[in-house]
Amino acid sequence: MLKQFFILCSGSDQDILNTCSNGEQNKYAGIGATVFFTAVMAFIAASYALYTVFDNYFIAMGFGVIWGLLIFNLDRFIVSTIKKRDHKINELLQATPRLLLAVIIAIVISKPLELKIFEKEINQVLLTEKNQMTLENQEEISKQFLPNIRNLETDISALKNQITVKETEVNALYDTYIQEAEGRAGTKLLGKGPVYQEKRDKHDMGLAELQDLKVSNQAKIEVLEKQIVDLRNNQQTQVQNTQPIIDGFDGLMARVNALQKLPWLPSFFIFLLFLAIETSPIIAKLLSLKGPYDYKLEDAESTVKTWATQKMNARNEILKTDMALNNKIYKDISEEDELYNYKRKKARELMQLQADAFFQHQKKAL
Known part of the structure; x- marks a missing residue:
C-alpha cells in the first residue's frame, strides 16, 4: 500500500505503470516519496514561519497544511510533466523552467527551517537589537x-x-x-x-x-x-x-533580517540541501534512461494523438465535400427559368408596394 501511495505521489499513470516491471515501479515510487517528504518539510517550515506571525498553533498548522498541499501539488505537477525525449537537449529545455520553479520552492521551504535551526543565534541578535532600540x-x-x-x-x-x-x-x-x-x-x-x-x-x-x-x-x-x-x-x-x-x-521579518546578520555559509549549506531534495526527482528523470513506462506512455499518447488527427482530417474532408455539393446545387438552381420568373414576379410586386408607399407619404406631406 505504501508503494502504491508513493506511485500516486509521483504523478505517473498507474494503469500503465502496473503493466511494467517492479524495478520500473520502484523507480517512480522513489520519485513519489521524494515529492511527499518535500511536502512534509514544506508543512513544517510554513507552520513555524506562520507561528512566528500569529503566535497560535492551530492557525499556523492550518495554513501549514494548505501550504504543504500546495507544494505537493506543484512538485507532483513538475515531475509528471517531464517526458523522456529522444534527445537530451530537448529534455533539458523542457526541464529548465521546472528547475527554476524548484529552486524557488527550495528557497521558500528552507528559509523558515533556517530560522528554527538558528533560533538561539537569532535570539541573541534580536536581544542586542532590542537593547539598542531601548536605549534609542x-x-x-x-x-x-x-x-x-x-x-x-x-x-x-x-x-x-x-x-x-x-x-x-x-x-x-x-x-x-x-x-x-x-x-x-x-x-x-x-x-x-x-x-x-x-x-x-x-x-x-x-x-x-x-x-x-x-x-x-x-x-x-x-x-x-x-x-x-x-x-x-x-x-x-x-x-x-x-x-x-x-x-x-x-516577528518573521525581524528574524529574517537577524538571520542575514549571521555567517552566511551554514545557511547556504541548508539551502543547498533543500535544493538537492527539491530538484532530485527532476534530475533523476533527466539522468535515467528511457524505460518501459516511457515507451508505453509515449505509445498511449501517440495513439490518442493519431486518433484525434484522423478525426479532425475526416471532419475537414466532410466539410470540403459538403461545401462543394452546396455550391453545385445552388448553381444548378440558379439556372432554372421557373425560379427566375418567380423571383422576377416577387421583385416587381415589391417595387410596386414601395412606389405606392412613397406616393401615400408624399400625399400626406402636401
Missing part, C-alpha cells in the same frame, strides 16, 4: 521632555541663587555691625553706639527680607520641582508604554 527609544523620548526639565531646573537655580546672594548680603551686614561694635571698622569706637545700632537695624531688616525670600522662593521651588517630577513620571510612563512594542520585535 529612551533617548528619543528624553529629547521631548529634557528641554522643559532643564528650563525648570534653571528657574530653580535662579531662585536658589537669589537666596544665596541675599544670604551673602546679610552676612556682610552682620560682619559690618560686629566690626563696628568691636571698633575694628567704621567709627573704630568700641561699644554699641548710634552707628552700631544703625548697622544692626539694617542687618535685621536684611535678615527679615532673607527669611521672607526663603519662604517665597522655597514655595516656588517646590512647585517647580513638582513639575519636574510630573515630567519625569510622564517620561517614564511613555517609555513603559512603548517598551512592549520593542519587546515584541521578534
Whole structure:
C-alpha cells in the first residue's frame, strides 16, 4: 500500500505503470516519496514561519497544511510533466523552467527551517537589537521632555541663587555691625553706639527680607520641582508604554533580517540541501534512461494523438465535400427559368408596394 501511495505521489499513470516491471515501479515510487517528504518539510517550515506571525498553533498548522498541499501539488505537477525525449537537449529545455520553479520552492521551504535551526543565534541578535532600540527609544523620548526639565531646573537655580546672594548680603551686614561694635571698622569706637545700632537695624531688616525670600522662593521651588517630577513620571510612563512594542520585535521579518546578520555559509549549506531534495526527482528523470513506462506512455499518447488527427482530417474532408455539393446545387438552381420568373414576379410586386408607399407619404406631406 505504501508503494502504491508513493506511485500516486509521483504523478505517473498507474494503469500503465502496473503493466511494467517492479524495478520500473520502484523507480517512480522513489520519485513519489521524494515529492511527499518535500511536502512534509514544506508543512513544517510554513507552520513555524506562520507561528512566528500569529503566535497560535492551530492557525499556523492550518495554513501549514494548505501550504504543504500546495507544494505537493506543484512538485507532483513538475515531475509528471517531464517526458523522456529522444534527445537530451530537448529534455533539458523542457526541464529548465521546472528547475527554476524548484529552486524557488527550495528557497521558500528552507528559509523558515533556517530560522528554527538558528533560533538561539537569532535570539541573541534580536536581544542586542532590542537593547539598542531601548536605549534609542529612551533617548528619543528624553529629547521631548529634557528641554522643559532643564528650563525648570534653571528657574530653580535662579531662585536658589537669589537666596544665596541675599544670604551673602546679610552676612556682610552682620560682619559690618560686629566690626563696628568691636571698633575694628567704621567709627573704630568700641561699644554699641548710634552707628552700631544703625548697622544692626539694617542687618535685621536684611535678615527679615532673607527669611521672607526663603519662604517665597522655597514655595516656588517646590512647585517647580513638582513639575519636574510630573515630567519625569510622564517620561517614564511613555517609555513603559512603548517598551512592549520593542519587546515584541521578534516577528518573521525581524528574524529574517537577524538571520542575514549571521555567517552566511551554514545557511547556504541548508539551502543547498533543500535544493538537492527539491530538484532530485527532476534530475533523476533527466539522468535515467528511457524505460518501459516511457515507451508505453509515449505509445498511449501517440495513439490518442493519431486518433484525434484522423478525426479532425475526416471532419475537414466532410466539410470540403459538403461545401462543394452546396455550391453545385445552388448553381444548378440558379439556372432554372421557373425560379427566375418567380423571383422576377416577387421583385416587381415589391417595387410596386414601395412606389405606392412613397406616393401615400408624399400625399400626406402636401
